[in-house]
Amino acid sequence: MTFTRRKMLVGMAGVVALGVVGGGARYWLGRPADPVTHDYELIAAPADIELVAGAKTPAWCYGGQAPGVELRARQGDWLRVRFINHLPEPTTIHWHGIRLPLNMDGVPYVSQLPVMPGESFDYLFQVHDAGSFWYHPHTTSAGQLGRGLVGPLIVEEREPSGFRHERTLSLKNWHVDKQGAFTDFSVPREAARAGTPGVLSTVNGEHAPTLELPAGQVVRLRILNVTNTLTYRLNLSDGQARIYAIDGHPILPRPLGKEYWLGPGMRIDLALKVPAVGEHISLRNGPLRLATLTSVATAETEGDWPAPLPANPVAEPDLEKAETLRFNFEWAGTLSADTGPTGAFTFWQINGQAWDINDKTCADRPIATLQRDGHYIFELRNLSQYQHPIHLHGMTFKVISSNRKRIDPWFTDTYLLGKNETARIALVADNPGVWMFHCHVIDHMETGLMAAIEVV
Ligand code: C2O
Ligand code: CU
Ligand code: CU
Structure with a gap:
């Protein structure tokens, strides 16, 4: 390797x-x-x-x-x-x-x-x-x-999806000061907690923009959290919205509800029914406005909710025959932690092992070895007080249960593991290789919360 x-x-x-x-x-x-x-x-x-x-x-x-x-x-x-x-x-x-x-x-x-x-x-x-x-x-x-x-x-989609309109909204929170200069992207004290927060939120690179949407139409909003550490608590002040896909993968459409937590790396595809001309909707993070969606006139006839999106060709894990592997996510540092032999801080670990971001050989020591085309359940245990968006490369997994909330299983590449939560995900190991398995809070990933999973 x-x-x-x-x-x-x-x-x-x-x-x-x-x-x-x-x-x-x-x-x-x-x-x-x-x-x-x-x-x-x-x-x-x-x-x-x-x-x-x-x-x-x-x-x-x-x-x-x-x-x-x-x-x-x-x-x-x-x-x-x-x-x-x-x-x-x-x-x-x-x-x-x-x-x-x-x-x-x-x-x-x-x-x-x-x-x-x-x-x-x-x-x-x-x-x-x-x-x-x-x-x-x-x-x-x-x-x-x-x-x-x-x-x-x-x-x-291979065939037309039924959405006539769509917008991509990339959410990013920047580490800048009032003069626009960058500040530290990762501070050890913060990396050992929730991650170093930015201070300025933008949608497609603009702070609190106004976006025009066609009145009476159903618009697909592809909302991407491309920020380093922040979990957005997404909500819309008004308007009807349904979730059509999570992290790229279709679900049976359901109302957005009060608030959706979109962790770093995660995406959500919403269908938004745009209200009458002149009305405004706020897209918010908790109480903070991220963007204003303004309804503008269109000559088109009113749109209706499209059919659910077709499922992606992801292999279905067989839970009966699946082998269970356990992964503990823990805080491993002391706040005055010394750096390791390579000078990197290691505040976090998976099953007792901290990834050293400066050590090029970490991937030579995978934390788990899966047999090709084998079926697996991963039990993810968060033993810390902070949430971790857990991401796997190379394969898509299905979220099947949690000790904290009701789960309607869905396919994804990233699961937002809550404080002290235990969740189970399942997959078919159908892609040979050495795949990164990490928290997508970037300064957690860079201070230990990463591992390699090998499929042979
Ligand atoms: Cu979004 Cu290892 O990646
Ligand atoms: Cu994390
Ligand atoms: Cu990835």
Whole structure:
């Protein structure tokens, strides 16, 4: 599992050869030859953005904006992204929630070598599931995600979904001061608690924007939490909204209810029935307004609730024959904790093991080994006073029970494990590889709350 420079050079040669033999050169020269493939060139580079009125923030951007440009593909198609690193440090791209081969997963020293400044890397994979996903680096994450390297990845349903209108809303909470300058992305004292909070919330990079929606229509709102540490308590001041999908995966539509907790990394697809012209709805985080949705005139006839979205082709775990594995999530530090041998703080652990973010060999010691195509139940026990959005790479799992709330099972890639909660999730280990299993509160992940799970 340890990467060498040579292996990567061989990897690049492989891509070139593919281009010559498989008609890939044509593929690069123009889309029309292969309309079912989605081709992007994506550049990560520093650029100033305006978060605080009249002030500049030295963000890091994908495609010149933060959050980054929206990438789109259609279910079943191939997505190809030539990624170019113009940042001053190494990086990678991880495709959050996408089930893909390990060598496209973007984890440094596990999937690939970091992409060095000035270098490029070709990501190429097929998207099996429709839904709202996102992308971000998996290297020095607090700083890289914190500076803005986060972006939506939308996979459209194979057949028209019944939604005529949609909007993507990327929620991010920034670590900036009143002059727009960045403040610390991760402070040890906070990393040992709920995670270092930001202070300025934006929707698509704008603080409390007003978004116009067509009156009388049903609009799909794809809401993505791409922030480092904050769990949003989403609610709408008015209007009727139903949940159609959670973390990309369809559910039987149900009312949004009073409040939905959207942890870091999580997504929700809502259908919103837009009221009559001139009415406003607030999208809020608890009592705080994130955006104003304004109803504007449209010539279209009134829309109705679309049918439920078709299920994604995720293997159904067989709970009868599944083997149960237990994972304890614990606080392991003392507030004056010394750093480990590599200089990293380790405040958190899974089954007694803390991931050391500076140790490139951690993935060589997986916390669990699953047999390929085996069925598993993971019992997740949170022994701490803080909640953890627990995320698994490579495979989608089904949430089946909790000792805290009633669970209507659903498929997801991230489960928000509450304080002292024990929950059970189930999956079929159908993707061979070494997969990261971590809390998506970035400074928890970087101070121990990560592990590797191997499927052999
Ligand atoms: Cu959103 Cu390990 O990732
Ligand atoms: Cu992920
Ligand atoms: Cu956590």
